[in-house]
Amino acid sequence: MPLLFYFLAGKLFALIVGGYYFKCLTRPYRLVLYLIGIAAISESYGYYIMKNLHEHNIWLFNFYLVAEAWLMGMAAVQLLVVPWLKKVFLMLLVIGSIIWVLNVVRNSIYVFASLSMVYGLILLTVMYLAVLFTNSVFKNKNILVQPVFWLAISTILYCACDIPYMVLHNYLITNAPVLSAKLISINDVLDIVRYPLVAISFILLGRQKQRVLNAAG
Amino acid sequence: MFSNPIVLTVLVATLMMLLLIAVVIITMVLSNRRNVQQEVKMAQMHLDHEKGLRLLQDEVMAEVARELHDNIGQRLTFMKLQLQQQKAVNPASAVSLLPVSDMVVETIEEVRVLGRSLNSDVIEKNGLVYTLEKEVERMRTLNKFEVHWEHDKEPELIKDQKVIVFRIFQETLNNLLKYAEAKNVYISMGGGSNFKLVMKDDGKGFDVEQVMSSGKGAGLKNILKRAELGKLKCSIDSAPSAQGGKGTTFTLEKIV
Numbered sequence: 001m002p003l004l005f006y007f008l009a010g011k012l013f014a015l016i017v018g019g020y021y022f023k024c025l026t027r028p029y030r031l032v033l034y035l036i037g038i039a040a041i042s043e044s045y046g047y048y049i050m051k052n053l054h055e056h057n058i059w060l061f062n063f064y065l066v067a068e069a070w071l072m073g074m075a076a077v078q079l080l081v082v083p084w085l086k087k088v089f090l091m092l093l094v095i096g097s098i099i100w101v102l103n104v105v106r107n108s109i110y111v112f113a114s115l116s117m118v119y120g121l122i123l124l125t126v127m128y129l130a131v132l133f134t135n136s137v138f139k140n141k142n143i144l145v146q147p148v149f150w151l152a153i154s155t156i157l158y159c160a161c162d163i164p165y166m167v168l169h170n171y172l173i174t175n176a177p178v179l180s181a182k183l184i185s186i187n188d189v190l191d192i193v194r195y196p197l198v199a200i201s202f203i204l205l206g207r208q209k210q211r212v213l214n215a216a217g
Numbered sequence: 218m219f220s221n222p223i224v225l226t227v228l229v230a231t232l233m234m235l236l237l238i239a240v241v242i243i244t245m246v247l248s249n250r251r252n253v254q255q256e257v258k259m260a261q262m263h264l265d266h267e268k269g270l271r272l273l274q275d276e277v278m279a280e281v282a283r284e285l286h287d288n289i290g291q292r293l294t295f296m297k298l299q300l301q302q303q304k305a306v307n308p309a310s311a312v313s314l315l316p317v318s319d320m321v322v323e324t325i326e327e328v329r330v331l332g333r334s335l336n337s338d339v340i341e342k343n344g345l346v347y348t349l350e351k352e353v354e355r356m357r358t359l360n361k362f363e364v365h366w367e368h369d370k371e372p373e374l375i376k377d378q379k380v381i382v383f384r385i386f387q388e389t390l391n392n393l394l395k396y397a398e399a400k401n402v403y404i405s406m407g408g409g410s411n412f413k414l415v416m417k418d419d420g421k422g423f424d425v426e427q428v429m430s431s432g433k434g435a436g437l438k439n440i441l442k443r444a445e446l447g448k449l450k451c452s453i454d455s456a457p458s459a460q461g462g463k464g465t466t467f468t469l470e471k472i473v
Contacts, residue, residue: 132245143249153242160238164230168223176223183227 007188010195011040017199021206024213028075029205032151032198035071038064059109062100069096069120072155076127079148081134089127096120114170121159121166128152128159147205154197158190267446275337275380282336285328293325330355334387337380344371345379346406349386353404361394362418363401369408374471381447382414382469385440389416389467392436397421397465413470420464422455448472 018025018033025033042064046057073093077086100116107113132152143149165186172180300318304311333339333351340348346368353366374382393402397420407413428434437453444451450472455465 129241142253143246153238156238156241157235160234161231163234164227168227172223176221179221179224183224186227186231 006192007043008040010192010199011036011043014195014199014202015040017202017206021202021209024206024209025202026078026205028078029147029151029202031071031075031078033202035068036195036198038067038071056110058112062104062109062113065113065117065120066097066100069093069100069123072124073127075151076124076131076155079131079135079151080127082130085130085134089123089130092123096123112170112173114166117169118163118166121163125156125159125163128155132156145204147201147208150197150201150204154194154201157197158194161190162187264446267442271381271443271446278335279337282332285332285335290325290328290332293321293328297321297325337383340379340383341376345374345382346371346408348383349404349406352383352386352390356390356394356402359394362397362399365401365403367404368406369411372406372408372412372471373410374412378447378449378471381443381449382412385443385451385469386414386416388436388440388443393418393420396423399464410471413468415469416467418464422457422464424457425453425455444469 014036015033018029018036022030022033042060046060049055049057049060070093073089073096077089077093080086080089096116096119099119100113103113103116129152131148135146135148135152165183169180172183297318300314300321304314304318330351333348334355349368350366353364356362356364372379372382393399393416397418399418399420401419403415403417405415425437429437441451448471450468450470452468453465454468456463
């Protein structure tokens with residue numbers, strides 16, 4: 001079975017769960033849901049371009065980088081409760097976009113914007129760590145039943161663990177493509193783990209909201 | 218593959234990241250668990266404190282009830298006897314003493330009823346149905362509204378819960394007297410294991426949320442707190458006459 005199936009399975013599961021609880025999801029979670037939809041489409045279309053059209057699909061993932069940074073970043077900004085942190089992270093998101101543009105202009109859209117990706121990964125890791133610390137720890141509620149915990153953990157896990165490989169991605173593609181093909185399995189595994197964790201956060205939020213609605217009426 | 222320094226660097230760095238995240242998560246979960254436990258402990262202490270206060274309040278009320286019965290009650294009875302004696306000795310004064318004598322008799326009865334309503338031991342001795350019935354009778358004598366009272370067998374509640382139900386019942390009836398301007402009050406109580414007390418009136422109603430948030434609802438908050446202490450579920454459904462008032466329905470039931 002192609003690896004694409006495993007990638008899509010996690011995303012489809014999260015999409016179905018997110019769709020089911022859509023009315024109960026708050027704006028940041030909806031942004032994450034939209035991103036999962038974009039990721040599923042990009043993944044499938046990228047696979048189609050490469051396998052059927054035998055063309056480069058890097059440009060597609062370069063655009064996906066911007067979408068991911070902004071959607072996940074805006075979700076984190078909305079989840080943050082400290083106003084000055086929101087402003088700082090918004091500025092860092094804008095700087096990230098500028099780095100992406102410079103990266104693409106310098107190397108062309110057909111070369112993976114690795115520097116921009118690494119910047120995004122570090123930024124999202126720090127943002128979701130901030131979300132985790134400002135939202136969950138000080139609330140004195142069971143952390144494991146809080147949707148924000150699972151969303152933040154899934155993002156931190158994916159982004160932080162992907163940084164070491166992504167730093168060397170372009171170097172490996174050029175100098176050691178065989179090694180790169182093997183090492184990218186780190187990214188694959190993280191990708192497969194990430195979305196079911198996001199789905200857990202959708203389920204928890206959906207159930208919490210449904211309980212509140214049931215109690216109210 | 219693993220002998221390649223680049224692969225090794227990437228793998229070690231990734232594992233380090235993973236380890237770091239694991240440490241962060243474990244620390245957070247442990248710290249959160251400690252916080253939650255502390256919060257639960259604080260809530261329990263608060264509950265115990267509230268319970269202690271209620272017990273103390275009941276003891277004070279019981280003491281007042283005893284004092285009313287043993288001291289004031291006895292003095293009034295003595296006055297009544299003296300008046301009777303005076304009437305026997307001096308029949309000419311009987312007519313002028315009659316209103317005083319009647320008032321003393323009424324006061325004795327009122328003190329007896331008040332003493333009973335203050336003493337929670339009466340509930341344990343006579344049962345909740347009997348005690349509530351006596352309160353209903355007391356309300357009927359005031360002729361402020363028509364009380365329709367129906368009940369089932371004695372509800373299966375522990376002593377503390379019965380006392381709490383009785384006190385809430387008293388507080389709600391007092392609220393009805395003071396604010397409701399009702400013509401009819403319908404009270405029903407389910408017994409056995411299906412305890413449910415419903416008090417419905419056709420009065421002017423009120424905005425529950427506004428009263429609760431405005432700081433005027435001390436009595437209502439007290440009722441809710443008492444219900445929570447007794448592990449009872451309490452709900453108030455009401456709307457002011459301006460919003461198509463439908464009176465007030467107060468429900469108290471056992472949490473299953």
